[in-house]
Amino acid sequence: MRPRPAVSLLFVLLASHRSAQALSATPWAPTNTALTVPQGRYEVALLASSRYGLRDNLELAWQPLSFFFLPQAELKFRFGELSRFAFAARGRLAYLTPFLQTLAKSGALGLLPANTHVPQAVELDTDGLASWLFTDQHTASVWVGFAVAPHGASDDLPLLDFPFLYPRFAPLYATIVPRGGIAFDGKIVGPLFYEVDLRAYLLALAEVQGAFAVEQGLSVEYRFGSHLAVELALRTSYARYPIGIRTHFLPFADLKIGL
């Protein structure tokens, strides 16, 4: 008799010899997992979030390059492990006003008109994450959450519809932005690692009926031990804007230092 699929799945999930400890504090743990960097470890990146392990299960993250015009901090707390699974909660607080003021300018990189009245605004993001070590070298993760952005009066704040910024600043124009994603990461060969992720945002914007954004990311990371890593990545955005559905690409390279 063939085992039923549900029983098979349960068997795969639980009949693991891998300890939960291996899923916990992990150097170079990708952002979109329930894993955290080990206590006392710094991972500083040029573009990606930099992180510090406050405890083995508590991670502080921030983006150093943008910090002075987009002050922000993120905490990820890994609150549980079960066999090959880890679970975490993530919260992020950002002060948006200086960034919006930076964008409201004449000339190049003026993404908002120079005469824009920028309100005081903060953004709060919160997510729940779960990760599954489905082979010894590969992890699957899923996360869901929402973002809100309490702000002052902003009747004349034009929609920030620049690709990739669009879903991240959508909470300024919607009461709440639900979002979620899945991610896979692991080892390709030797010191070469990958991460593939897909995330979706539901954007309840008054200006755009049925607005959404879906982003897909691909990255390949070469890790020179635990102290240096170089990442090549490509993010793809597929979103409905006021002008309709558009696809955009963002290739980038990043340098990460672990201490």
Add this chain to the structure above:
Amino acid sequence: MSDSQGIRILRAIRAMMVSLLGVATLIACDPFHTTFDAVEDAKFYRASQLTPPPSSADRLLVMNYNVKFGGGRIDFFFDCFGDRVLMKKSEVMANLEGLVTKINQVDPDILVLQEVDINSKRAAYVDQMQWLLDHTRLNYGVYASQWKADYVPSDGIGPVDSGNAILSKFPLAEAERIALSLRTDQSWLERYFYLRRNILRARLDVSIGRSVYILAIHAEAYAKDGTKKQHIDRFIEELDTTSQGAWVVACGDFNTLPPGTLKTSGFPDSVCTNQDFIADDYSAETTWLDHLYDRYTPEIPLADYQADNSPYFSHTTDKNGFWNRKLDYIFTNGTVVPGSGLVHQDPTHGGMDTMPLSDHAPVTVEIELK
């Protein structure tokens, strides 16, 4: 999970990464979708309700109008009279109502437009082509983008799709967007997001013995590298070719002055200090339209214009001033009905005030194609 399952997943992920990187490389060459082929089909429009056209197309009332994307006389930053970038939808609709009042007063058979927006943030994403068709007695339209980008990351402009258009009571066919040369006095990044001017050509789908083609242009305004002359020369070349055995009506904002213009520089409404927006000196351009005037019939006879320039001026950036230069034209190889050419400057020249509607005055003429 078995090792073989893991290997299969890994291979699938690798294949997906390679495929997506390949696709991305191809598409990333034009990440904001600003470019066009040398010749492309124009975009076709149709009024939601058709109005019966005139019984014959052998006598056409033609109107050319640069409508400034429905911006009316709002003081935009590029005019250097104000700092506005974006309009509210209510402002766009009010401005379009004004334009349509003028258009319906003239009731042209053919309307050629410059700077009509169909999907721009600055014009609240109103599809002005469709709106104008639905609020006039014009039935069909063709459109060619002159400035199109998913996003212009400068001055808060954002998404833009603005261009040239031909609207007609008669059906249109064979509509093409013919690309004009790009400016060479800009950095590659500026040029990537900048205007891509074009000739819009369409055939009136009517039967009057010979084909009737309408050609439209909005020539370069600000370049200092000879691009404007290239645009005009290319338009003349296209017109000469098209007019072989066919009727042609050529309309546009040529951004240059007729031969014999008395004042060719130092216009009082040119208040910009930013070189990017200065178009104030036409003194080296006095012969650029000679061929058009020699070979085709203009809506205003050159002798009339040279006798007195001012009744034919069609542009000013200063809403509080008066029209001070002629940039807008209609030419044909048909017969212009004598005395029918008119620049609709004000109530005494056209029956209503056009200064609040755009920074250009409309130009009209009756043409016989017999």
